[in-house]
Amino acid sequence: MAGILIDKVAKQFGNAVALQEISLSVADGEFVALLGPSGCGKTTLLRIIAGLEVQSSGKVVIGERDVSALKPSERGLAMVFQNYAVFPHMTVFENVAFGLRMKGAGQARVEAQVHKAAALLHIEEYLERYPAKLSGGQRQRVAVARALAVEPAVLLMDEPLSNLDALLRLEMRAELRSVLREAGTTTIYVTHDQTEAMGLADRIAVMHGGHIVQIDTPTTIYSKPATRFVGGFVGSPPMNFVNTTATAGSARLGGITLAAPVDGPIILGFRGEDARLTDAASGLPFKVKVAEPMGSHLLLTGHVGNDLARIVAPSSTQIDAGTMLGLALDPTRIIWVDPQTGRTHPGA
Numbered sequence: 563m564a565g566i567l568i569d570k571v572a573k574q575f576g577n578a579v580a581l582q583e584i585s586l587s588v589a590d591g592e593f594v595a596l597l598g599p600s601g602c603g604k605t606t607l608l609r610i611i612a613g614l615e616v617q618s619s620g621k622v623v624i625g626e627r628d629v630s631a632l633k634p635s636e637r638g639l640a641m642v643f644q645n646y647a648v649f650p651h652m653t654v655f656e657n658v659a660f661g662l663r664m665k666g667a668g669q670a671r672v673e674a675q676v677h678k679a680a681a682l683l684h685i686e687e688y689l690e691r692y693p694a695k696l697s698g699g700q701r702q703r704v705a706v707a708r709a710l711a712v713e714p715a716v717l718l719m720d721e722p723l724s725n726l727d728a729l730l731r732l733e734m735r736a737e738l739r740s741v742l743r744e745a746g747t748t749t750i751y752v753t754h755d756q757t758e759a760m761g762l763a764d765r766i767a768v769m770h771g772g773h774i775v776q777i778d779t780p781t782t783i784y785s786k787p788a789t790r791f792v793g794g795f796v797g798s799p800p801m802n803f804v805n806t807t808a809t810a811g812s813a814r815l816g817g818i819t820l821a822a823p824v825d826g827p828i829i830l831g832f833r834g835e836d837a838r839l840t841d842a843a844s845g846l847p848f849k850v851k852v853a854e855p856m857g858s859h860l861l862l863t864g865h866v867g868n869d870l871a872r873i874v875a876p877s878s879t880q881i882d883a884g885t886m887l888g889l890a891l892d893p894t895r896i897i898w899v900d901p902q903t904g905r906t907h908p909g910a
């Protein structure tokens with residue numbers, strides 16, 4: 563097993579900067595998700611760690627070894643990509659055995675490792691089948707089993723569940739989490755799906771424009787986003803942001819007054835489920851435009867002043883479009899954002 567150190571890694575493709583200087587340290591056995599919108603550099607960073615792409619500057623250390631100049635096969639890692647290649651002409655057993663055979667493992671070790679990985683991924687009963695006779699989810703598990711069978715120190719995964727339907731993704735997510743915990747594998751997992759990152763990772767590195775903008779536990783990323791971008795990208799519905807002005811250390815918004823960290827223009831951030839509905843006069847004024855019953859809750863979309871906000875109310879709530887309500891906020895569950903920089907005020 564091994565930790566990973568990414569030290570000031572940058573990448574340009576011609577004149578285009580794909581990665582600014584990125585530094586990231588992943589502990590032995592830790593699961594880190596790289597999360598961000600399309601084009602933010604997630605795949606490029608993963609390919610550099612894998613050795614499939616050469617960084618323009620910086621280095622990659624796995625365990626104690628600087629692997630920056632090593633070939634992928636010399637780095638002691640395994641990969642599972644979005645378009646997982648299972649070999650159609652090989653049985654599931656031979657697919658799972660593939661990496662071991664490439665490494666020249668003897669038959670006894672191949673047998674033992676294939677059965678161990680197959681048991682972890684619950685594919686033992688399919689070992690003699692060919693991939694054509696498997697479902698998409700079963701094929702995906704074969705690809706993961708093949709990666710785990712070599713007992714890699716490091717596992718790199720790039721959107722490995724994106725080809726699966728919603729229910730299967732949910733099942734595989736839970737399965738992957740427990741399998742990798744059990745194996746103690748250091749994992750870096752690329753996704754643009756924030757629920758997947760929240761559910762799987764010990765820590766999430768949120769990427770934007772070739773930078774890591776925040777790296778922390780899913781809970782902290784969710785409740786204390788470092789920037790407006792992170793608050794808006796993580797969580798469904800996204801965090802709400804309301805423009806206001808603070809004077810003499812507080813911001814007055816309709817019927818509520820909140821202590822603010824600085825005077826002048828400032829943005830209030832809060833989560834839709836942290837607002838309690840109250841009457842218009844005693845809360846933050848909220849005009850409902852759409853009320854959507856979601857089953858588990860009622861999703862209200864409307865305006866606070868000129869800003870759009872989404873509020874999560876109990877499913878039993880009866881509210882019509884056009885209603886003027888008030889929102890009560892818990893001051894410990896809000897953030898303040900600097901409108902110039904988009905960054906959260908420290909301690910807010």
Ligand SMILES: Nc1ncnc2c1ncn2[C@@H]1O[C@H](COP(=O)(O)OP(=O)(O)OP(=O)(O)O)[C@@H](O)[C@H]1O
Pocket residue numbers: 575578579580598599600601602603604605606607754
């Ligand atoms: N081989 C390449 N040549 C030129 N530009 C590239 C190359 N590979 C990636 N890029 C650019 O680098 C940037 C980062 O791409 P990357 O694939 O790492 O993003 P991503 O976050 O993984 O996106 P996605 O989720 O869409 O895969 C993008 O602007 C992309 O167009």
